[in-house]
Amino acid sequence: MLSLFRAEWDKIAGNRITVAAFVGIFPISAFMLLVFAGIAVLVSATFRQNIVNAPPNWMEQLLFPWVIINTEIGRAIMAAFAADVFGGEYQRQMWKNLLQRRGRSAIILNKFLTMAVFVLAAFLLMCVIIGIGVGLLTALAGAAYPPALSDLAPGELERFLRQFGAQASIAFAAALVAAAYAALGGIFTRSILGAVAVGVLLTLAEQGVALVLFILNQIAENPDLLRLYFFTPGYNLANLSTWSQFGSGYLPPYMTQYGFTPLPVEASTLLVIAWLVGLMMLCVWLFRRQDITS
Amino acid sequence: MSTVLALETRGLTKDFGRGKKRVRAVNHLDLQVEAGQVYGFLGPNGAGKTTTIRILLDLVRATQGEALLFGQRAYRNPALLKRVGALVEGATFYPYLTGRQNLEVLARTEGTYDKAQIARLIERVGMADRADRRAGGYSTGMKQRMGVAAALMGQPELIILDEPTNGLDPAGIQEMRILVRELVEKDGKTVFLSSHMLNEVEQVCDRVAIIRRGEIVREGAVSGLLAEQARVRVDAQPLEKAYAILCQHWTTHYVAGGSGVLAVDRVEAPRREVSQEVTHSGILVNAAREDIPQIARKLIEANIEIFEIAPERQSLEDYFLAVTSEENHA
Numbered sequence: 230m231l232s233l234f235r236a237e238w239d240k241i242a243g244n245r246i247t248v249a250a251f252v253g254i255f256p257i258s259a260f261m262l263l264v265f266a267g268i269a270v271l272v273s274a275t276f277r278q279n280i281v282n283a284p285p286n287w288m289e290q291l292l293f294p295w296v297i298i299n300t301e302i303g304r305a306i307m308a309a310f311a312a313d314v315f316g317g318e319y320q321r322q323m324w325k326n327l328l329q330r331r332g333r334s335a336i337i338l339n340k341f342l343t344m345a346v347f348v349l350a351a352f353l354l355m356c357v358i359i360g361i362g363v364g365l366l367t368a369l370a371g372a373a374y375p376p377a378l379s380d381l382a383p384g385e386l387e388r389f390l391r392q393f394g395a396q397a398s399i400a401f402a403a404a405l406v407a408a409a410y411a412a413l414g415g416i417f418t419r420s421i422l423g424a425v426a427v428g429v430l431l432t433l434a435e436q437g438v439a440l441v442l443f444i445l446n447q448i449a450e451n452p453d454l455l456r457l458y459f460f461t462p463g464y465n466l467a468n469l470s471t472w473s474q475f476g477s478g479y480l481p482p483y484m485t486q487y488g489f490t491p492l493p494v495e496a497s498t499l500l501v502i503a504w505l506v507g508l509m510m511l512c513v514w515l516f517r518r519q520d521i522t523s
Numbered sequence: 524m525s526t527v528l529a530l531e532t533r534g535l536t537k538d539f540g541r542g543k544k545r546v547r548a549v550n551h552l553d554l555q556v557e558a559g560q561v562y563g564f565l566g567p568n569g570a571g572k573t574t575t576i577r578i579l580l581d582l583v584r585a586t587q588g589e590a591l592l593f594g595q596r597a598y599r600n601p602a603l604l605k606r607v608g609a610l611v612e613g614a615t616f617y618p619y620l621t622g623r624q625n626l627e628v629l630a631r632t633e634g635t636y637d638k639a640q641i642a643r644l645i646e647r648v649g650m651a652d653r654a655d656r657r658a659g660g661y662s663t664g665m666k667q668r669m670g671v672a673a674a675l676m677g678q679p680e681l682i683i684l685d686e687p688t689n690g691l692d693p694a695g696i697q698e699m700r701i702l703v704r705e706l707v708e709k710d711g712k713t714v715f716l717s718s719h720m721l722n723e724v725e726q727v728c729d730r731v732a733i734i735r736r737g738e739i740v741r742e743g744a745v746s747g748l749l750a751e752q753a754r755v756r757v758d759a760q761p762l763e764k765a766y767a768i769l770c771q772h773w774t775t776h777y778v779a780g781g782s783g784v785l786a787v788d789r790v791e792a793p794r795r796e797v798s799q800e801v802t803h804s805g806i807l808v809n810a811a812r813e814d815i816p817q818i819a820r821k822l823i824e825a826n827i828e829i830f831e832i833a834p835e836r837q838s839l840e841d842y843f844l845a846v847t848s849e850e851n852h853a
Contacts, residue, residue, distance in 0.1 A: 232631045232634045232636060233631065233634070235631050236628045236629075236631035239620075239627070240617060240628055243619055243620045244617070244619050245619065246619070322615040323616075324582070325582055325611045325612070325615070326615065327632055328580070329604050330601075330604070330629060330632045331632050331633060331634075332599075332601035333601075335601075336632070517599075518584075520577075520583040522539075522583060
């Protein structure tokens with residue numbers, strides 16, 4: 230299994246243009262921004278003073294990257310990346326080489342795992358770049374980089390690590406959902422472009438579902454219709470992220486007026502797991518039935 | 524003692540599409556390939572060769588029948604497929620990886636990664652100096668060579684090569700021919716070879732099957748098939764009289780020929796179906812070597828001067844064209 234993971238990792242990492250465009254862009258952009266900010270710190274006394282007046286918190290800095298991946302745009306970018314991972318095998322006619330060497334289920338499930346781990350690694354790298362980079366900036370500005378470890382309240386570091394782990398896990402799940410949408414697109418269209426289109430469309434369509442339900446509610450005057458939005462992966466990922474960050478759940482503003490409350494963490498966790506298992510099993514089932522004719 | 528079959532198909536059938544758009548690519552195909560030989564799989568474009576290979580490799584599901592490898596069903600049997608190496612319908616690679624990296628990825632996928640073995644295979648297919656270049660820049664011939672290397676990875680017992688000489692230059696074709704024979708004679712492998720290069724097939728294959736419209740139309744040892752439609756060349760004077768005499772005994776009708784051919788004729792012989800062609804320089808009689816005394820006797824009895832009666836060696840290409848055109852006329 231490790232060998233199969235390594236094979237997929239090498240394939241993904243070797244496709245440098247795609248990796249740079251859809252995943253590498255995040256840590257690279259963070260690095261570039263920090264370099265730019267570093268120049269600003271060196272040349273601008275005002276900028277230095279601003280940092281001294283309101284020094285950044287390293288805990289917040291380390292958590293920031295995970296928020297990106299859990300937005301609709303972040304997930305859409307992940308879907309586009311996954312489209313190449315899945316649709317690329319069709320477009321490059323590589324399935325005929327791979328499937329004579331390993332079972333279909335193992336290959337497709339390994340793709341999900343490797344792709345999500347790859348994304349996770351890229352965002353971990355981004356966390357490190359931001360964490361260290363912002364620290365250097367504050368040092369250049371002559372400011373502190375709070376909170377100091379010695380100033381931490383009992384259990385605060387543990388709480389931070391738990392939050393970091395939760396955010397990383399939500400990002401992992403978000404990447405998997407995006408990958409599943411793209412994989413379905415790849416299986417149906419047998420092309421990268423088709424996988425991108427379907428993957429991005431499905432990701433963005435989740436917001437469309439909320440809008441459709443809102444309009445239907447206006448027409449039918451049945452607020453229970455809005456409840457269906459709770460069953461989308463997008464809502465539950467956002468809800469889990471909000472619970473992890475702020476200790477309270479997420480609810481779209483238009484739903485509050487009807488007395489809805491956010492789903493609890495347990496319900497959202499179960500729904501995300503159900504979606505992940507369902508989508509991946511659907512991909513495996515479809516792929517196992519498919520004739521590879523090119 | 525029972526014969527070990529490396530590959531077998533039983534009533535193998537594959538339909539693509541549904542309803543009125545349904546196309547039968549493979550039609551109740553029965554094939555048996557014994558281990559330790561080079562088996563040629565021939566047929567015109569669209570005959571069903573690649574579809575058959577894809578079913579054998581479990582890339583495509585059969586509509587009916589079954590494909591067996593080493594006596595076991597190939598369908599959803601990835602462990603069994605590890606005993607098979609294949610190059611299917613042109614070699615393909617990840618264009619952004621080097622040739623060597625491509626082989627490494629495939630070996631890791633299979634779980635048989637061995638750096639030294641990959642280097643040996645690259646050497647064996649003559650790609651040592653180009654293996655570290657990106658595969659996207661490879662010519663068709665270079666891809667084919669690497670494709671063969673990929674097929675040989677993991678020490679498979681059965682090697683399926685679908686048009687392996689596509690894009691290769693004459694020297695490359697010769698190397699491939701030698702490699703294929705070596706695989707059988709030195710390494711003890713079985714090679715199932717699909718090719719349009721009939722000259723190559725004739726030189727390397729022990730047995731061949733000719734497939735057309737998804738069905739086998741001829742199958743047998745190459746030497747046996749070629750003997751089946753052996754021809755005799757007759758040079759005699761007067762040529763027209765000789766032709767007329769031979770027609771009395773074999774000819775049933777007379778057909779105008781193309782350039783260099785005056786006429787072609789099909790006749791029914793007492794023991795076998797034969798045909799004759801009259802060319803500017805002589806007459807070609809589709810008859811076996813043992814028929815020569817009878818042909819000579821007929822001509823001598825008619826006072827025809829004989830300059831030459833000689834068996835003419837028929838190539839597999841001639842045989843293939845004869846068989847497939849025969850099927851077209853049927």
